[in-house]
Every structure is written in C-alpha cells, then in structure tokens.
Amino acid sequence: MFEASRAKALNQLNNFIDNNLVEYSKLRNFDFGPEKRSNTSCLSPYITHGIINEQEVIYKALNKFSFSKNEKFIQEVLWRTYWKGWLELRPNVWTDYLTELNQIKSEFQNNKNYLSAINGKTNIDCFNEWVKELKENNYLHNHTRMWFASIWIFTLELPWQLGAEFFMQHLYDGDAASNTLGWRWVAGIQTQGKHYLASEWNIRKFTNNRFQNFKLNENAPPKVSEKSYQIVKQNFTNPQNFEEKNLLIFENNLSFEITDFKDKNFKKIYLVSNKNDYRSIKLSEKLVKFKSLLIEDQEQRLKDQSIDCQIINIGEIKNIENCCGLYPTVGENLDFLNSNNLKIDFLYRNLDQLSWQYCNKGFFNFKNYIPKIIQKFI
Ligand SMILES: Cc1cc2nc3c(=O)[nH]c(=O)nc-3n(C[C@H](O)[C@H](O)[C@H](O)COP(=O)(O)OP(=O)(O)OC[C@H]3O[C@@H](n4cnc5c(N)ncnc54)[C@H](O)[C@@H]3O)c2cc1C
Numbered sequence: 001m002f003e004a005s006r007a008k009a010l011n012q013l014n015n016f017i018d019n020n021l022v023e024y025s026k027l028r029n030f031d032f033g034p035e036k037r038s039n040t041s042c043l044s045p046y047i048t049h050g051i052i053n054e055q056e057v058i059y060k061a062l063n064k065f066s067f068s069k070n071e072k073f074i075q076e077v078l079w080r081t082y083w084k085g086w087l088e089l090r091p092n093v094w095t096d097y098l099t100e101l102n103q104i105k106s107e108f109q110n111n112k113n114y115l116s117a118i119n120g121k122t123n124i125d126c127f128n129e130w131v132k133e134l135k136e137n138n139y140l141h142n143h144t145r146m147w148f149a150s151i152w153i154f155t156l157e158l159p160w161q162l163g164a165e166f167f168m169q170h171l172y173d174g175d176a177a178s179n180t181l182g183w184r185w186v187a188g189i190q191t192q193g194k195h196y197l198a199s200e201w202n203i204r205k206f207t208n209n210r211f212q213n214f215k216l217n218e219n220a221p222p223k224v225s226e227k228s229y230q231i232v233k234q235n236f237t238n239p240q241n242f243e244e245k246n247l248l249i250f251e252n253n254l255s256f257e258i259t260d261f262k263d264k265n266f267k268k269i270y271l272v273s274n275k276n277d278y279r280s281i282k283l284s285e286k287l288v289k290f291k292s293l294l295i296e297d298q299e300q301r302l303k304d305q306s307i308d309c310q311i312i313n314i315g316e317i318k319n320i321e322n323c324c325g326l327y328p329t330v331g332e333n334l335d336f337l338n339s340n341n342l343k344i345d346f347l348y349r350n351l352d353q354l355s356w357q358y359c360n361k362g363f364f365n366f367k368n369y370i371p372k373i374i375q376k377f378i
Contacts, residue, residue: 002172005293009043012041019038022065024073028142031143031206032208033208045172045290048173048174049291051294054081054351055377062074062374067371075370078370078373079363081352082366084178084356085352085356085357085358088236088352090229091232093184094176097161097164098335100161101162104162108159108162113156113158114158117158119131120135125213126211127152138171138286139172145182149186153223154216155198160183160186160187164182169282169284170286171287172287172290174283176330187222188222189224194222195221197218200214236352239346242264242324243264244267245322246322247266247323248323248324248325249269249271249272251295252326252329254295256269256298256307260350268310269302269307269308270309270310270312271299272317272325273311273312274336275292276288278336280332281332295311299311314333323344325344325345326347326349327348
C-alpha cells in the first residue's frame, strides 16, 4: 500500500485532495476494509517521516476548499502536532512508558492471552483480522486502532504498554507521541477517568457489517494510573550560528527540501539511520526496510540537487564533528543522543515552535489556536 518515496507520497496527497477530501468529514470514521482506503488520506506513514509535512498537506487542502469545509481534516492533521507538543512538554511519559514496558515484557513473554493476541488467534474474528492487516499492510484505520486498543485492554485484559509496543513494531507511521498517547487515551489514563470502550454495534456499523458474532466487554472501568506529569519547561529556540556546520537529519524529517532550513548552507548532510541495535522497541523487518528506503529516497533527491550527503548509522554520530541536527523529537533517536551524552544544537521547525506552546492543556483548548497557526504558516 505504501511505496517509500516522496513522489508516491505527493501522488497520494494530490489524489486524495482531488477526489476524496470532499467527503472526508462524512466518511472518515468508516473502515471499509484494506482494499477500500480512499475515505481517509493514508498519509500518516509519510507525514511521520517528514516525507511530506503538515504545511503542504493543509496548504493543498485549503487551495481546494475553504477553511470551514476543511475544518475537520485540518484538525486531524494538527492532532499529530498537538500530541507531539504534549509529549515534548512531558517527556517523562515516554521514558516511564519504556521502563514499564521493560518490566511487563518479561512477565508476559509466555502469557497465553498475549501470545494468542499478537498471533491473531483470539476468539474475536475482527481482532484477528486486524492483527493480520497490521502485520501485512503495516497500517490500521484510526477507528480500528481505537477498537483494537480497547479490545486489547478491556476484553483481552492485556497491559496497554504491550499493545503500544506491538503497534510500534509494525505501523509504518509508528510515532512515540501519537501512539503512546493514543493508547493512554483509550486506557483512560491520558484524560484521567475517561476511557474508550469499543462496542459491538459501533464496530458493526463502521465496518459496514463486515464482522458478526463477537462478544466484547462493554462495561469495564477505566484503567487507573497513580502517576501525574507536570509540564517540564523547555526551550525550543534555534541556535544563532548553524550555517557551515554539518547537519544531521533523523527519520522524522526526510525531505530537507521542504524544511525551514532548505535555503541555509550546511557543510554536509548526514542522514541518520537507526536500525534495531539502538532501539528499545525492536521494529519488524518490513518496517526497518521501509525506513531504509525512505532514507535512500531522500539521499537520491539531495544528490540530484548536488548536495553533499551521506547515510550513517546512528552509532556513528560520535565521529561527526561540528554538527547540528533537525530536532528528532521525543522518541528513540533522542534517547540515543541523551543516553550517549551527545550534545547537539537542535533546529526546531517553526510550526512546532509556535504550536507546542499551546499543548499545555487538552486538544479542545489547542483547537482554538488552529486559525492562528494556519494564518502564520500556510
Ligand atoms: C491507539 C492509537 C495509536 C495510534 N498510533 C499512531 C501512530 O503511531 N502514528 C500516527 O501517525 N498516528 C497514530 N494514531 C492516530 C491515527 O490513527 C493515524 O494518524 C491515522 O489513522 C492515520 O491515517 P490517515 O493518514 O488516513 O489519517 P487521516 O484521517 O487522513 O488524517 C490526516 C492526518 O492527520 C493525522 N491524524 C489523523 N488522526 C490522528 C490522530 N487521532 N492522532 C494523531 N494524528 C492524527 C495523521 O498525520 C494523518 O495522516 C493512533 C491512534 C490510536 C487510537
């Protein structure tokens, strides 16, 4: 479904805007099955890797329809930016998640329920289908992710941390913020006391009756977490002198030519590949391959513009002197830099610098700032 190139991503974007954006808000909650994915954009694997960015998606959407006609779609695109900012202000949510995951993993490695869940062998057919789809297509519809997570937590009674790991291992759009916070939200610990309970009628309706005869726990109480997270004050200011330095680009910004820094002079660009050696969550082979192809596609585009560039393994960063880096955001790449005490001057995207200050509260508060964000950047 997803070819690893910017050219393909742009095709997909243009095609969606021209043909399907018009019905997005009406149809977006339906999962018609893996063969019929045109009612949402399926752009997340590309946006996550910076192959295309939020600005160009919103810009194209607004060229087609007015803001009010596009409101739902734009809100969804910026949910991602919001989750990112929310986690940036509370990075311990991610580090605590990895610590908890580590503990739980050894406890559950031989657990029968867990093994039948990840092998798609439960007695819930729709769930088994989604496991298969996740592994084969490396993508699930948003509503399906919600049902999946809810069934995992409340019917199969498995820890959300393991489900979030399973998603990260396979999703082409796997992202520390959207994924961890999405699972926390379903469990009822992101908005304390409010959980998402999947129900049979809802699944039947929004899958067009593709699934029948399954029983879910529709009365479970929300999960409870004793941890609460205060905002950690952060500084997202860009350094003054970064030109003529070497530039590191991580897997979240793989289209240098559309970044805010495209007109700056860098000595050389290093595209940083992070395979499984340095990851806490080991990715599936297909996902590692997808990331490698996206990095190679960026390398080719830079070479076509005669920009000096090279792909390096994240372990080699230590050998690169005088460098700065496009900010990798909270997640595995930043963890590597921090745990190896590698101090790098980060360059932040203007969109993030503006948006993240509004991520201190809930999304409903953030939503009020969307027109302001759009006015500034689109
Ligand atoms: C438990 C759970 C885990 C998730 N894990 C991830 C993840 O690892 N990575 C990821 O990118 N998204 C994640 N999401 C959010 C969402 O499911 C996907 O972004 C969406 O399904 C992508 O499909 P699309 O591109 O067709 O979306 P569209 O409906 O076409 O939306 C356009 C874009 O808006 C953004 N977006 C849409 N919905 C959301 C949302 N709820 N949260 C954040 N951004 C959104 C995405 O970038 C998406 O490409 C998760 C949601 C849940 C409930």
